[in-house]
Amino acid sequence: MKTLWNRTFAWIDERVQLSDVMSFLGKKSVPVHRHSVWYYFGGVSLFLFIIQVVTGILLLLYYKGSEELAFESIQFIMAKVEFGWLIRSIHSWAANLFILSAFIHMFSVLFEKAYRKPRELTWLSGMILLFLGMGFGFSGYLLPWNEVSFFATKVGTDIAGVLPVVGEPLMVFLRGGEDVTGATLSRFFGFHVAVLPGIFTVMLGLHLLLVQRQGMSKPLSYEQLPATDQKTMPFFPNFMLRDLLLWLLVLNLLAILAVFFPWELGVKADPFAPAPAGIKPEWYFMFMFQTLKYIPGELWFLEGEVVGILLFSLAGLVWMFIPLWDKKSARGEENRFINYLGLFALIYIIVLTTIGWFS
C-alpha cells in the first residue's frame, strides 16, 4: 500500500512538481494567540458553502423551476423522495448558518484589523462574497414558490425599484417583467443555480489564493511581540485537523437542526390571494427592512425608502472600502475608531434584527 502510494506520488511529482506544494504546506503556520479562535470562521463558512453546493445539486435532480411545478416539486422532494426532507432541510439551514458564519468572520476580521495592508484585496473579495451569499439567499427564498416567499420577493424587488434612475429598470430586470410572476421564478432560478455560483466560485478562488499567498494575518498586538514570543502552530496537520474537527461539529449541529427543526414549506403562492400577516424577509435583511419602517414616508423632497436605501448603499460602500481609508491600521497603529464603528454596526444589526423578528 505504502509503495503504491509512494509510486503514485512520484509519478505525479515527476510531472507537476508536487513536492513544491508539499513543502509549501509543510512551512505554512498559524499564529497562536488569544484571538486565534476567530481564524476558524472562514473555514466554517467554506465548509457550509461546500454543503450548499452538494445539497443544491441533489435538490436540482428533482426541483422544477416553474410557477406550476415549483411548489409541487418540493412537496414531492419532501414527501416522496427518500431523505428528500433531510436534504432540503439541510440546504435551508446551512444557507442561514453560512450567512451567520460569514458575518462572524467579517466582524472578527474587522476587529482584528486583519484587512490592513497588504490584505485589502482579501477583505474586498470577502465583502463581494458576502453580498453574493445574500444574493443566493434572496434568490433561493423564492424558489419554493410559497405565499411568504412570493410576497417577500414582491416587497424586496419593489424596494429596489424605488431607487432613482436605475430602480425601475433594475426591478424589471430582476422580476423579468412588471410583476412577480413565473418569469421571476425562472430568473431567480437561473441566478441561484448558474449565475451566482459561477461568480462566487471565481471570487472564492481569488479569496483563498490571497489567503494562501499572504498567510494568516497577525493581530497588531501579536506582531509587536519579539519574534521569539510569537507562538505558531503548523497548519499541516495541527491546524487542519482542528479545522476538520470543527467542521464535523458543524455538520452535527446542522443534522440536529435539520432533523428536529425541519424547514417548513408553507402554502403555495397565489397571486390573487391577499398577503398573509407576518411577511418578513430573511433575518439577514431584517435590520435594513426594520430601519425602513422607522423612516417617515417623506423626507425633505425624497421618499423615505429612497433615503433609507441610499443611506444603506453609502454605509455599505464606506464599510467595503475600510482598508483604503483606515490609514492608521495600515501603518500598524491602533485605530480605536474602527472598534467603535464595528461595535456600533454589530449592536445596530443585533437590536434591529431582534425587534424585527419579534414584531
Next chain:
Amino acid sequence: MEHPMVDQPQQSKRDFLRYFLGGGVLAWLGAVFYPVFAYLKPPKQGDVEVTSVKAGKLSEIEKESGTIVRFGNKPVIMVRTAEGEVHAFSATCTHLDCTVQFRKDMGVIWCACHNGKYDLNGRVVSGPPPRPLDEYRVIIQADDVIISSRT
C-alpha cells in the same frame, strides 16, 4: 527642416489608425454586448387587454364584505359597504406591492405586510402607503356587478 515635414503625415496617420482601430473595437464591443443586454430586458407580453369583468351578482354579495376579483392578470378588490354601495380598487398596496384584503372587524381595507389601512373609498387611513388605491368603475346592470377600468 525635413524632420517635421516627415513627422507630420506620420502623426496623422497614426491618429487615423488609433481612431479607426479604437472605434472598431468599440463598435465590436457594442455589437457583442447590445444583443446580450437587449436579451435581458423582458419583452412586453401581448396580454389580452381586459377593460371590464363581471364580478358577480349584487344580490349574492353581502354587505360589509370584500373579495378579490381577477381583472386580467391584476388583482382587484371589490368591497360592499354597510350601506350597500359597491366599490372596486386595485388590490395592490401602493406601498410595496402586497395584495390587500377587507377586514370586517376593522371596517377597512388592510395590507398585512406593513399594516397599511385604507377606508372603503380607497383613501389612506394609516400606515405607510403613500397614496390611495387606484379606483375601478363599478357598474350595476340589472343584478350583475361589472367592474371596468376608469379609462
